[in-house]
Amino acid sequence: MPADTSGTPVSAVxxxxxxxxxxxxxxxxxxxxxxxxxxxxxxxxxxxxxxxxSMSTPCLNALQAAEGSWLTDLAxxxxxDFHGNSLHQVGYGHPQVMQAMQEALATLPFSPRRYTHxxxxxxxxxxxxxxxxxxxxxxxxxxxxAAIGMALKLARLVTGRHKTVSMWDAFHGASLDAISIGGExxxxxxxGPLLPGTExxxxxxxxxxxxxxxxxxxxxxxxxxxxxxxxxGDVAAVVVETVRCTDVQIPPQEYYQRLRRACDRHGAxxxxxxxxxxxxxxxxxxxxxxxGIEPDMVVLGKGLGGGSMPLxxxxxxxxxxxxxxxxxxHYTHEKNPVACAAGLAVLDVIREEGLLERSRRLGxxxxxxxxxxxxxxxxxxxxxxxxxxxxxELVDTxxxxxxxxxxxxxxxxxxAGLSFKIGQGHVLxxxxxxxxxxxxLDWALDLLLKELGEAALP
Ligand SMILES: Cc1ncc(COP(=O)(O)O)c(C=O)c1O
Numbered sequence: 001m002p003a004d005t006s007g008t009p010v011s012a013v014x015x016x017x018x019x020x021x022x023x024x025x026x027x028x029x030x031x032x033x034x035x036x037x038x039x040x041x042x043x044x045x046x047x048x049x050x051x052x053x054s055m056s057t058p059c060l061n062a063l064q065a066a067e068g069s070w071l072t073d074l075a076x077x078x079x080x081d082f083h084g085n086s087l088h089q090v091g092y093g094h095p096q097v098m099q100a101m102q103e104a105l106a107t108l109p110f111s112p113r114r115y116t117h118x119x120x121x122x123x124x125x126x127x128x129x130x131x132x133x134x135x136x137x138x139x140x141x142x143x144x145x146a147a148i149g150m151a152l153k154l155a156r157l158v159t160g161r162h163k164t165v166s167m168w169d170a171f172h173g174a175s176l177d178a179i180s181i182g183g184e185x186x187x188x189x190x191x192g193p194l195l196p197g198t199e200x201x202x203x204x205x206x207x208x209x210x211x212x213x214x215x216x217x218x219x220x221x222x223x224x225x226x227x228x229x230x231x232x233g234d235v236a237a238v239v240v241e242t243v244r245c246t247d248v249q250i251p252p253q254e255y256y257q258r259l260r261r262a263c264d265r266h267g268a269x270x271x272x273x274x275x276x277x278x279x280x281x282x283x284x285x286x287x288x289x290x291x292g293i294e295p296d297m298v299v300l301g302k303g304l305g306g307g308s309m310p311l312x313x314x315x316x317x318x319x320x321x322x323x324x325x326x327x328x329x330h331y332t333h334e335k336n337p338v339a340c341a342a343g344l345a346v347l348d349v350i351r352e353e354g355l356l357e358r359s360r361r362l363g364x365x366x367x368x369x370x371x372x373x374x375x376x377x378x379x380x381x382x383x384x385x386x387x388x389x390x391x392x393e394l395v396d397t398x399x400x401x402x403x404x405x406x407x408x409x410x411x412x413x414x415x416a417g418l419s420f421k422i423g424q425g426h427v428l429x430x431x432x433x434x435x436x437x438x439x440x441l442d443w444a445l446d447l448l449l450k451e452l453g454e455a456a457l458p
Contacts, residue, residue, distance in 0.1 A: 022055055030411045035061065039074045054186055060414075066092035069436045071419070080444055082420040082430045086245055086276030087302035090349045091433040097306035097345040104341035111337050119340040126347055127313055132288045132295060135318035140311060140340075142333040144275035144301030145173025147312035150328045151297050152177055152237070155269050157328075158320045161236035163197035165228050165268070169424070170203060170241055172273050181239050199232065201225050203244065204251035207382055207393065222255050226262035237269040237296075238262075242287040245276040245431070247423035248384050248391025256291040269296035275312065279303045280350050280434050283360035283387030290386065296320075306342030355434040359387040362438065366390055366430070366445060373449035379405055379456040390430040391423065392452070402426035405455055412451040418444050428452075 035043070042062045050057040065072040068091040071079040081088065090097060104119065111117045120140070128136040141147040156162050166172070168183035179187040180195035183203075188194065202210045204221045211220035229235050238259060243250050263270045270293075277287045278300035288295055297320075301312030310333070333339065350356065367385040374380040374392060379402070381395035394402035403425040410422055421429040428448070432441060 022058060022060065024407060026407050026411050027060060030414065031060070034077075034415065036075045042074065068092060068094075069433045069440055078417055079414070080418050080432075080440055082418065082432045082444060084307075084431060084433070085302065086281070086431050087305070088307045088433045089279045089281060089303035089355065090307065090346055090353075091435055092307050094306065094345070094349055094435075096349050097308070097342050100341040100345035101306065101308065101338050104338045108337040111335050113334075116335060117337055117340075119337055119344055120335040123340045123343045123347075126344070127300075127315060128318075130285055131315045132286045132298060133315075133317055134294075136315050137318045137321055138313050138315040139329050140313050140334050140336075141301075141329050141331050142310045142312070142336070142339075143173075144273075144299065144312045145175045145178045146329065146331060147275070147299045147301055147314045148172045148181075148239075148273065149175060149177050150314045151239070151271050151299055151316070152181070153328050154297065154314070154316060154320055154323065155237040155271065157323050157326070159236040159267065159269060161234045161267075163199065163232055163235045164237050164239055165199045165201055165225055165232075165235055166239040167203035167241070168200050169205070169246075170239075170244070170273075171246060172239065172241075173275075199228050199235070201228055203240075203249060204255050205249050206252075217252050217255075219252070219254055219258060222258035222262070225259060226265070229262055229266035229268055233266070235266065235268045237271050239271045239273060241277075242272045242274050242291070243277050243282055243386055243389065245281075245389065245423075246421075246429070247393070247427040248386075248389055248429055250384060250386050253291060256288070256293045260293040263296075271295065271297040271299070273299050275299055275301040276431075277389060279346065280355045280359045281387055281389050281431065283356060283363060285350070285356060287386070304343050304346060305339050306346045309336065309339035309342045311336070311339040311343055350434075353435055359434045362436070362441060363387040363390065366441060369445055370449070373445075374452070377453065377456050380452075388430075388432055388434055388436075392428040392430075392448075394426045394428065397456075398458075408455045409448070409452050412455060413448060416447055416451070418447050420448075 039062050043059055047058045062074045063071055064074050069080055071081050108117055124138050128138055139150055164181050166181040170183045172178045172182045174187055177195055180198045183200050201224055202221050206213050206217040272288055272295040274287050284290055297316040299314050305311035363385055371383045374383050379394050379397050380392055382393045384391050394406050396402050406422045406426050423429045
């Protein structure tokens with residue numbers, strides 16, 4: 001068994017945090033019952049060639065198609081996808097996105113360094129003009145983690161400081177710089193020294209508050225961030241997921257007012273990670289719009305590439321344009337024309353299909369319905385949501401852990417054709433495409449409530 005730097009054996013079973021565990025017995029049992037020979041063979045080949053890692057290979061199943069809100073597995077089974085790695089705000093293969101990508105592929109499949117092109121400039125302009133700060137500029141990157149790395153470098157450059165304050169339990173990507181500010185053991189443990197100066201604070205998690213808020217948020221967590229900023233005195237940036245996607249943590253309004261004031265008082269920048277939740281997931285283009293503050297930087301990604309292309313963006317105050325002498329990103333696919341075309345089509349689809357309003361409306365209805373359906377279940381601690389990001393937090397009951405129940409509900413739903421994410425091991429997280437058919441959403445909520453009700457029976 002491997003050991004971490006302190007010599008402690010590292011468990012072979014990973015922590016439940018970002019997603020569901022891919023080594024569990026229940027997963028194996030599900031595969032035994034549901035996979036045909038051809039799929040098993042393919043999964044064995046996948047496991048043969050890919051390094052095994054938590055939440056990835058070995059995989060659950062193999063796919064042949066994805067369209068709209070639906071996946072089709074190799075055996076032809078259809079799966080309504082409320083997981084989607086949080087990148088399918090406009091669904092898979094949206095015709096407008098596909099057409100835009102195909103046109104770009106046919107004319108300008110790549111734009112080498114030294115050159116720019118109209119789609120990159122238009123996408124940059126539209127994002128900066130929509131950004132939650134008055135004057136913005138941006139950089140693109142081929143993924144969220146890379147964009148977070150650029151944000152950290154820019155914060156150092158702008159402030160002349162290197163320290164950060166970020167949150168335990170947070171996820172900002174899997175690279176060494178991102179896991180240094182991230183707060184999940186499954187990414188950090190046993191990896192060795194991380195970036196220096198990366199302080200961590202408890203996140204705003206009213207139900208599980210380490211300061212004992214017990215659901216009555218007293219915002220001591222925000223005050224503690226300020227305490228650390230004051231004690232350190234030279235922190236470059238506070239980095240936060242505006243709304244934590246993994247287990248649907250929605251801080252109260254005042255939390256961000258306090259963080260903003262604390263950052264201003266102590267000369268730290270406020271960097272918001274909205275990689276999975278921008279572009280309408282919470283009912284606004286940027287989740288920070290719910291909070292009425294201006295961040296110094298905001299990072300988005302995932303759905304920006306239309307559910308197909310890897311594309312992320314660091315958007316920051318225009319006055320931070322202070323690094324012409326160094327490279328902040330320098331990524332080969334920085335201004336990939338196919339990705340930029342997809343990004344422009346995503347913005348068009350969100351506007352033309354009214355997806356922000358739809359996310360708010362369908363999300364509020366779904367939240368109400370889930371709250372009603374779960375109100376009689378002692379195993380449900382809380383149902384929360386913002387837009388079409390919904391979380392059902394399960395709690396331990398006599399003789400049954402919340403994590404065990406969460407897993408059972410997941411595999412029951414997968415058997416019936418509904419996929420979603422489990423966050424922190426015990427939160428059922430639903431993130432449907434914002435243009436999901438209402439009938440599909442209804443079917444999914446009915447199914448989930450039925451399976452949860454049956455699984456939670458004593
Ligand atoms: C909040 C958050 N930050 C950063 C990332 C990393 O993004 P990427 O996987 O595109 O590098 C993710 C991905 O899940 C995320 O959810």
